[in-house]
Amino acid sequence: CIVNHVMGCSWYGIGAAEGDGEDSEKEGWIYKYGLENMSFGYKYATSFHWSISNFAGTMDISPSTTLERCFAVGALLFTFV
Secondary structure, eight states: OHHHHHHHHHHHHHHHHTTOSSSOOOOSHHHHTTOTTSOHHHHHHHHHHHHHHHHHSOOSOOOOSHHHHHHHHHHHHHHTO
């Protein structure tokens, strides 16, 4: 569970970072799926769900940026270890 927590928090951080700032195009998964105004708890649960899904199957939330895609690939490779 701790690995999933860390991966979920990292996934959230990457998604939030890919859309913060005034000049940003807000391309991260949080903005793609319209979650920027949802509660922190909801975004954490979504991130944690994404993390668990990488160990067990698929998820409705998918990477939207290159950084998110690279992190997702790394997470999937980690599941093979």
